[in-house]
Amino acid sequence: MSQQVIRIATRKSPLAMWQAEHIQARLEALHPALKVELVPMSTQGDIILDTPLAKIGGKGLFVKELELAMMEGRADIAVHSMKDVPMNLPEGFALPVICKRHAPTDAFVSNLYNAFDELPQGAVVGTSSLRRELQLRALRPDLVVKSLRGNVQTRLAKLDAGEFDAIILATSGLQRMEMDSRIRQELPAEVSLPAVGQGALGIETRAGDEEIIKLLAPLRDEDTWLTVSAERAMNRHLEGGCQVPIGGFAELVDDGANIRLRALVGEPDGTLLLRAERIGSAQDPEALGVAVAEELIAQGAKAILDRVYQRV
Numbered sequence: 001m002s003q004q005v006i007r008i009a010t011r012k013s014p015l016a017m018w019q020a021e022h023i024q025a026r027l028e029a030l031h032p033a034l035k036v037e038l039v040p041m042s043t044q045g046d047i048i049l050d051t052p053l054a055k056i057g058g059k060g061l062f063v064k065e066l067e068l069a070m071m072e073g074r075a076d077i078a079v080h081s082m083k084d085v086p087m088n089l090p091e092g093f094a095l096p097v098i099c100k101r102h103a104p105t106d107a108f109v110s111n112l113y114n115a116f117d118e119l120p121q122g123a124v125v126g127t128s129s130l131r132r133e134l135q136l137r138a139l140r141p142d143l144v145v146k147s148l149r150g151n152v153q154t155r156l157a158k159l160d161a162g163e164f165d166a167i168i169l170a171t172s173g174l175q176r177m178e179m180d181s182r183i184r185q186e187l188p189a190e191v192s193l194p195a196v197g198q199g200a201l202g203i204e205t206r207a208g209d210e211e212i213i214k215l216l217a218p219l220r221d222e223d224t225w226l227t228v229s230a231e232r233a234m235n236r237h238l239e240g241g242c243q244v245p246i247g248g249f250a251e252l253v254d255d256g257a258n259i260r261l262r263a264l265v266g267e268p269d270g271t272l273l274l275r276a277e278r279i280g281s282a283q284d285p286e287a288l289g290v291a292v293a294e295e296l297i298a299q300g301a302k303a304i305l306d307r308v309y310q311r312v
C-alpha cells in the first residue's frame with residue numbers, strides 16, 4: 001500500500017504560503033499517516049502588479065492557475081482566502097471546507113497617526129480595494145486615496161518609504177505575517193465594513209473527490225460556514241463577480257439561532273453609499289443573503305455596479 005499524499009496548490013506570496021502551511025500542519029496533526037505536500041506556483045494575479053485587479057479580470061486570476069493544477073492532477077486541493085474566491089466555482093470543483101474565521105476587520109496602519117480619526121485634511125491613504133476606497137471617501141471626502149497593490153510586505157514597504165500617510169490592510173493578513181505590531185487601529189464595521197469572506201480560509205477540491213473531502217471534514221467550522229454563506233449569497237445575488245465596491249459581514253446572534261448580515265454597495269468615489277442590514281434564520285443563510293441583496297437592489301445597487309463594470 002502506498003502512503004496517502006495530499007498536494008496543496010498554493011500561490012507563492014508569503015501570505016498564501018503561510019495559509020497553505022497552516023492547513024498542511026493541521027492536516028498532518030489530524031492524520032499522522034498522511035503526507036501533505038505544497039505545490040507553489042505563480043498566478044497571473046501575482047505577475048501583473050501594475051494594473052488594478054478590476055481591469056485585468058478580478059480576483060479569479062489568483063484562483064484559476066491553482067484550479068488548472070488540480071484539474072491536471074498536479075495538485076489535489078487549494079487553500080484560499082475566502083475573500084479571493086469567486087462567488088460561482090467552475091464546473092468540476094467544490095468548496096467543502098470553510099475554516100474558523102480569524103479577525104474579519106480592516107486595519108489602519110500608519111507611521112504617523114494612531115487612529116483613522118487623527119488623519120489630517122487631505123491625508124494620502126493607500127488601498128486598491130474599491131470597497132475600502134468607497135468607505136474612506138464617503139466618510140472623509142477630503143482624503144486622497146492612492147492605489148496600492150502587491151503583497152502585504154510590499155505594501156508596508158511603500159508605507160515606510162513615505163508614499164502614504166496611512167494604508168488599510170486586512171487585520172488577519174497582518175496577524176498571519178506576525179506584523180500585528182503594525183496595526184494602529186482595527187477599524188469598526190461602521191467605518192470599514194469588511195469584504196465578503198474576509199478573515200476566513202477555504203479549501204477547494206475537485207468535485208466528487210470523496211476520500212479527500214472526508215480527510216478535510218474536521219477542518220470545517222459550522223458557524224463560519226453559515227455566516228460566510230450568507231455573505232456570499234448576498235454578493236452572488238448582486239452579480240458582484242470580479243472586484244467590486246461591495247462590503248458584507250455576517251455574525252451569529254441570538255445564541256446562534258439567527259444571523260445578522262450587514263452589506264453595502266457604492267460609487268468608489270464615495271458620492272453614493274447604499275447600506276442594508278437584516279436578521280434572518282441561521283437555518284437559511286442563502287435566503288438572508290438574497291433578501292439583503294434585494295434591499296440593496298431596491299435602492300439602486302444594480303445601476304452602480306453596471307457603471308463600475310463599464311468603467312473597468
Ligand SMILES: NCc1[nH]cc(CCC(=O)O)c1CC(=O)O
Pocket residue numbers: 081082083084168169170171172173197198199200201
Ligand atoms: N487582497 C489580498 C488579500 N486576500 C486576503 C487577504 C487577507 C486575508 C484574509 O482576508 O483572510 C488579503 C490582504 C489584504 O486585503 O490586506
